Amino acid sequence: MKIGELARLAGSNVETIRYYEREGLLPKPGRSEGNYRIYGPMHLERLTFIRHCRGLDMTLDEIRTLLHFKESPEENCGEVNRLLDEHIGHVVRRIGELQALEKQLLELRGRCPDERQASTCGILEGLSQSGINEKPMENHIPGVHGTALNHPKEPE
Amino acid sequence: MKIGELARLAGSNVETIRYYEREGLLPKPGRSEGNYRIYGPMHLERLTFIRHCRGLDMTLDEIRTLLHFKESPEENCGEVNRLLDEHIGHVVRRIGELQALEKQLLELRGRCPDERQASTCGILEGLSQSGINEKPMENHIPGVHGTALNHPKEPE
DNA sequence: AAAAACCCTTGAGTCGCTACAAGGTCAAGC
DNA sequence: GCTTGACCTTGTAGCGACTCAAGGGTTTTT
Numbered sequence: 001m002k003i004g005e006l007a008r009l010a011g012s013n014v015e016t017i018r019y020y021e022r023e024g025l026l027p028k029p030g031r032s033e034g035n036y037r038i039y040g041p042m043h044l045e046r047l048t049f050i051r052h053c054r055g056l057d058m059t060l061d062e063i064r065t066l067l068h069f070k071e072s073p074e075e076n077c078g079e080v081n082r083l084l085d086e087h088i089g090h091v092v093r094r095i096g097e098l099q100a101l102e103k104q105l106l107e108l109r110g111r112c113p114d115e116r117q118a119s120t121c122g123i124l125e126g127l128s129q130s131g132i133n134e135k136p137m138e139n140h141i142p143g144v145h146g147t148a149l150n151h152p153k154e155p156e
Numbered sequence: 157m158k159i160g161e162l163a164r165l166a167g168s169n170v171e172t173i174r175y176y177e178r179e180g181l182l183p184k185p186g187r188s189e190g191n192y193r194i195y196g197p198m199h200l201e202r203l204t205f206i207r208h209c210r211g212l213d214m215t216l217d218e219i220r221t222l223l224h225f226k227e228s229p230e231e232n233c234g235e236v237n238r239l240l241d242e243h244i245g246h247v248v249r250r251i252g253e254l255q256a257l258e259k260q261l262l263e264l265r266g267r268c269p270d271e272r273q274a275s276t277c278g279i280l281e282g283l284s285q286s287g288i289n290e291k292p293m294e295n296h297i298p299g300v301h302g303t304a305l306n307h308p309k310e311p312e
Numbered sequence: 313a314a315a316a317a318c319c320c321t322t323g324a325g326t327c328g329c330t331a332c333a334a335g336g337t338c339a340a341g342c
Numbered sequence: 343g344c345t346t347g348a349c350c351t352t353g354t355a356g357c358g359a360c361t362c363a364a365g366g367g368t369t370t371t372t
Contacts, residue, residue: 002318002319003318003319003320004317004318004319013360013361014318014319015360015361015362016359016360016361018320018321019359019360019361023359032368033368034319034320034367034368034369035319035320035367035368036318036319036320036368036369037319037320045284048284049283049284052283052284053283054359056257056260056261056264057257059358059359060358060359066280066283069274069277069280070274070280070284072274073273073274073275074273074274074275075273075274076271076272076273076274077268077271077272077273077274077277077279077280078271080268080274080277080279080280081265081268081271081279084261084264084265084279085265087261088258088261088262088265091254091257091258091261092258094254095251095254095255095258098247098250098251098254099251101212101213101247102244102247102248102251104212105212105240105243105244105247106244108212108240109237109240109241109244112233112236112237115232115233115234115237116232116233117229117230117231117232117233118225118226118228118229118230118231118232118233118236119229119230121225121233121236123233123236123237123240124222124225124226124233124236127205127208127209127222128201128204128205128208128226129208158349158350159349159350160348160349160350169329169330170349170350171329171330171331172328172329172330174351174352175328175329175330179328188350189337190336190337190338190350190351191336191337191350191351192337192338192349192350192351193350193351210328215327215328216327216328
């Protein structure tokens with residue numbers, strides 16, 4: 001199958017597949033006469049695996065590790081377990097951080113219950129004051145904006 | 157005051173301040189004879205405001221909007237309230253997503269309670285199967301890895 | 313045979329910074 | 343007066359995980 005079909009089947013998109021190839025996550029497929037990438041079922045399985053992992057918010061590096069174990073069935077999977085435990089720890093910590101953030105935001109929101117002149121808006125006032133705790137973040141779970149799974153865009 | 161002192165007072169760092177200036181979030185300060193940026197108290201207040209907002213995981217675009225209202229005290233602050241409500245919505249949604257993610261990860265982890273050969277590891281097996289829901293994410297709150305507030309690095 | 317749809321490569325852009333390089337400026341100490 | 347070292351300047355490259363655009367070639371459909 002060609003790259004477009006693979007993308008459809010895996011719910012991915014074409015650029016992402018080529019990106020994974022560049023990154024060494026997907027093996028380079030064979031080429032057709034016209035220099036098109038030709039994929040087989042194992043490519044689909046591997047891509048699906050990767051997308052599942054990304055769906056679980058793992059980094060490409062973590063996924064690389066997991067793929068290594070998939071390819072070395074005789075090895076001990078203890079590291080897989082550890083990787084997952086650590087990842088779960090990140091998620092749990094991130095949830096806690098976001099809950100603290102939510103509390104702060106709700107408190108801030110409460111300072112301006114109605115619409116008024118910006119000069120007397122309690123929210124803007126609150127943001128100018130101190131007391132907002134900045135917390136260091138040493139894990140790899142992003143903040144509030146962004147980076148979700150990117151899905152192939154819907155036809156319009 | 158010069159940029160280094162401003163950075164210290166705001167708990168930011170020098171490069172970030174110059175970056176905000178380039179991005180139009182901080183007004184260009186005056187310059188000294190030696191072409192140094194010279195800041196006043198209002199710059200400090202403004203930078204502090206920005207850092208607070210970043211501490212609440214707002215994007216620079218959202219912050220731009222809020223700054224606009226700070227500068228137009230006669231305007232109605234309804235949009236400020238809406239912006240905050242929307243932002244809270246993002247956070248709440250993201251928490252829900254991460255909780256679902258945690259559940260999935262725990263389930264997955266349960267499939268391999270001990271260390272064994274990778275070929276029989278229930279985790280790797282689970283990741284190869286379908287059934288992992290990829291959810292579209294239209295808000296701007298990142299997933300599990302990364303993007304926290306960047307803090308000036310500690311002296312070692 | 314022509315048009316549409318697909319594919320190719322290359323390179324740049326996204327966000328919010330961080331960090332480095334190469335150099336200019338300035339106050340203090342010897 | 344000269345060096346040291348802190349501070350400043352501009353400019354550039356890098357992070358992660360893609361995404362998109364330009365400018366072609368190939369295949370499929372009409």
